[in-house]
Amino acid sequence: MVGAMDIGYPYALTAELTHRCPLRCVYCSNPLELERREAELTTDEWLDVLDQAGRLGVAQVHFTGGEPLARADLEPLIRKAREAGLFVNLITSGVGLTAKRAQQLADAGVDSVQLSVQASVPELSDFIAGTRAFERKRQAAVWIREAGIPLHMNAVLHRLNLQLVEELAEMCASWGAERLELANAQYYGWALRNRSLLLPSREELREAEEALRRAKERFGHRMELIWVIPDYHEEYPKPCMGGWGRWSMTVSPDGRVLPCTAASEIRTLQFENVKRRDLAWIWRESPSFNAFRGSDWMPEPCRSCERKELDFGGCRCQAYLLAGDAGQTDPVCHRSPHHRLVAETVSGAPKQAAGGFTWRTTGENL
Amino acid sequence: MKQPALSDRPKLRRPARLKYDPARETELLLLPERVVRLNPSAGAILRLCDGERSVAAIIERLERNYPGSDLKGDVLEFLATAADKGWLEPWTSVTLTP
Ligand code: SF4
Ligand code: SF4
Numbered sequence: 001m002v003g004a005m006d007i008g009y010p011y012a013l014t015a016e017l018t019h020r021c022p023l024r025c026v027y028c029s030n031p032l033e034l035e036r037r038e039a040e041l042t043t044d045e046w047l048d049v050l051d052q053a054g055r056l057g058v059a060q061v062h063f064t065g066g067e068p069l070a071r072a073d074l075e076p077l078i079r080k081a082r083e084a085g086l087f088v089n090l091i092t093s094g095v096g097l098t099a100k101r102a103q104q105l106a107d108a109g110v111d112s113v114q115l116s117v118q119a120s121v122p123e124l125s126d127f128i129a130g131t132r133a134f135e136r137k138r139q140a141a142v143w144i145r146e147a148g149i150p151l152h153m154n155a156v157l158h159r160l161n162l163q164l165v166e167e168l169a170e171m172c173a174s175w176g177a178e179r180l181e182l183a184n185a186q187y188y189g190w191a192l193r194n195r196s197l198l199l200p201s202r203e204e205l206r207e208a209e210e211a212l213r214r215a216k217e218r219f220g221h222r223m224e225l226i227w228v229i230p231d232y233h234e235e236y237p238k239p240c241m242g243g244w245g246r247w248s249m250t251v252s253p254d255g256r257v258l259p260c261t262a263a264s265e266i267r268t269l270q271f272e273n274v275k276r277r278d279l280a281w282i283w284r285e286s287p288s289f290n291a292f293r294g295s296d297w298m299p300e301p302c303r304s305c306e307r308k309e310l311d312f313g314g315c316r317c318q319a320y321l322l323a324g325d326a327g328q329t330d331p332v333c334h335r336s337p338h339h340r341l342v343a344e345t346v347s348g349a350p351k352q353a354a355g356g357f358t359w360r361t362t363g364e365n366l
Numbered sequence: 367m368k369q370p371a372l373s374d375r376p377k378l379r380r381p382a383r384l385k386y387d388p389a390r391e392t393e394l395l396l397l398p399e400r401v402v403r404l405n406p407s408a409g410a411i412l413r414l415c416d417g418e419r420s421v422a423a424i425i426e427r428l429e430r431n432y433p434g435s436d437l438k439g440d441v442l443e444f445l446a447t448a449a450d451k452g453w454l455e456p457w458t459s460v461t462l463t464p
Contacts, residue, residue, distance in 0.1 A: 009389050011401045057389035059401045085385045087396035111381040112398045150381050152398060179398060224452075226399075 007284055007293070009057030012248040013086075014064060014261055015046070017074070019253050021066040022095045024130030024360040025118065027156045027198055028190040030066070031264050035253040043073040045274065047080050049251055052279040054084025058249075064091040066253070069101065075108040082109035089114060091154075094140030095133050102143040113144050114152040114181070119160070120167040128160055130359035141175040154181040157230075158198035162208045169215035173223045180223055182212065184230030188262040188317060190360050197357055199345060205233055232346050236307060237314025237330035244292035244316060249283060257282045259289055262317040266326045292316050297327060301335045369442040370421050370457045376445055377417030377455045384412055395453060402453075411444055415454060421445065 019034035041049070053061065061081045068074055069092055081088045090105065091114045105113070117137055118128040125134040144151050153172045155161065161168070165182060172180045187195045200208070216225050231238045241248055241260045250258040256271040257279065258264055264271065269291060272282045283289060291297065295308050302313040313319075314330020322331040323338040331338040370376060378384070383396045393409030395402040404412065410431075414424045425441050448454050 055389070057387060059385055059387065059394050059396055085387075087381075087383060087385075087398070087401075089398060111383070111396075150398070181399075 008246070010053075010247060010249050010283060011057070011059050013050075013053045013058045013061045014248065014250040015049070015061055015077075016250060016252050016261070017046070017063055017065055017068045017071045017077070019066040020070045021093070021360075022070075022131065023067070023093050023133055025156070026128055026130065026160075026191075026194050026357045026359055027158055027185045028360040029186050029188040029262060030360075031189045032193075034066075039254040040071075041251075041253065041255045041274070043076065045255065046073070046077050049255075049274050049279065050077065050080045050084050050086070052274075054081075054086060056280050056283060058084075058086060060087035060089065062089045062091055067093050067096060069096040075104050078105065078108035078110050087111050089152075092116070092140075093129075093133060094137040094144075095131075097136075097140040097143060099143045099146065102140075102147040102149070106147040106149050110149055112150045112152050114154055115141055115144065115177075117153055117155050117168070117172070119155070120164050120171040124161065124164075138175065141177070145176045150179075151175070151177050152179040152181070153177040154183060156183050156185050157200075157208065158185040159200045159204065160198070162200050162204050163211075165208045165211035166215045166218075169212075169219050169223070169225065173219040177223055179226065181226040181228065183226075183228035186262070187232070188265065188321065190358075192321065194357050195345065196348070199232065200230070202233060202346070205230060231315075231318075231332045232342055234332065235334050237311050237318070237332040239311040240315035240317070240330075243312045245283070245289040246293070249279075249289075257286075257289075259292075260315075260317060262315075263288075265317055266320045268320070268326060292327070299328060301333075301337075302329050305335065368457075369446045370449070372420060372422040372425075374421050374457045375417055375419060376415040376421065376424070376449075376457075378412065378415055379452060379455045382453055384409070397453070407440075408444065408448075411441060412448065412453070415445075417455075 018040055019030060020037060068090060078088050088109060088111045090110050094115050115137060117125060119125040122134040126132045141151060155168050169180060185191055185198050191198065212227055245259045250261045251274060252258060252264060255273045255275045257274060258271055269288045271288050272286045298308060298313050302308050314333055316326045318330050318332060319328040320326035322341050329336040331341050333339065381398065385394045385396055387394050393404045395404055410428065414427060425438050428437050429435060449456065
């Protein structure tokens with residue numbers, strides 16, 4: 001554990017306002033068990049969280065979900081976040097947006113909207129999302145821009161759309177996006193179920209990287225292109241969240257405070273709730289936030305590894321999901337004793353569909 | 367990017383915003399997906415980039431705070447770097463249509 005002096009202040013808050021969502025994406029990384037509407041924090045509770053976050057040093061908030069537009073109190077929450085001095089980013093599927101709502105979001109002071117899209121081909125996009133959403137996204141992009149809000153877009157990449165990287169960039173540029181995040185799928189939550197069908201082969205990935213290079217040449221001058229690496233194919237793991245409890249925190253729909261959006265799956269940790277503790281205490285003192293701070297908790301091979309300050313032993317959630325222990329080296333690392341679990345999965349891709357995809361269930365949560 | 371002319375009026379590039387953070391006692395530059403912790407002089411210069419003040423006025427204002435210093439070179443260089451990083455709107459008064 002690190003001393004209290006080393007803890008610093010969080011920069012970013014991810015506010016998961018709800019798990020309710022009109023889409024059923026096959027790659028959804030939200031947990032298998034979603035929070036129900038009745039369990040969601042109230043407006044007043046969220047207002048208080050935003051206030052506390054501002055005082056704690058948080059500088060930006062990402063409102064996300066599920067679909068944050070499902071919350072009718074989104075506008076007052078945005079206003080409060082701006083009052084607290086935060087940069088406000090809204091992450092949305094665009095489904096449920098209207099021209100009027102886009103204007104209300106702008107008036108409330110949203111700084112940027114990140115619109116997700118599943119593919120550049122409408123039929124495929126709808127297939128991946130498990131519902132007809134493409135046309136509404138295209139429309140949403142228009143309304144966002146008409147309201148004067150900077151349009152950012154994101155697409156999660158996997159075997160179904162990886163061959164469309166250049167087309168995706170072209171489409172987003174033509175929709176007026178100033179930024180496009182191409183994020184290779186992460187296998188948490190629901191996505192882990194579909195992993196064997198989503199995981200690309202090395203060859204497919206290499207071609208996509210070529211397409212990215214072409215896209216940068218064609219659109220890089222007017223649209224920032226961000227590439228989030230597929231960690232399964234790398235030699236070393238990603239530096240999860242830049243270090244556990246170091247820069248950011250997530251508040252889940254029911255008020256639990258997590259060091260990472262995927263952390264709720266770690267059953268061996270107890271996460272505190274904003275209903276019972278204040279954010280500053282949770283950030284500084286809670287056992288869950290201190291569990292993997294610094295490097296004293298590390299096992300070998302991380303403990304004596306020269307990269308431990310670079311990647312912090314990789315992702316704790318992935319260690320838990322794959323190796324069954326959140327305190328292990330991330331199995332993505334080729335030095336991990338559990339690396340075989342990842343290597344075999346990657347060399348096994350692409351596989352024949354063994355029964356096909358399962359779409360995200362939302363059912364009773366909506 | 368080349369340095370601005372003294373008559374240019376630098377402006378933070380939308381949607382970037384500055385925030386003075388009392389917890390850390392520093393100016394932060396808020397960008398989408400990024401927060402930059404600024405050193406005091408960078409913070410002081412960017413605070414003056416409001417799209418109204420010319421580069422000449424910015425330099426004059428800063429030199430008033432630090433009498434006897436010649437800040438022109440440093441300010442021009444910093445502005446060029448900041449524009450390169452996408453923190454400021456491009457200099458030219460010609461607006462390119464998207
Ligand atoms: S179903 Fe799709 S849009 Fe909804 S939470 Fe999951 S990934 Fe996000
Ligand atoms: S052994 Fe640990 S610290 Fe070293 S590269 Fe692998 S995960 Fe990172």
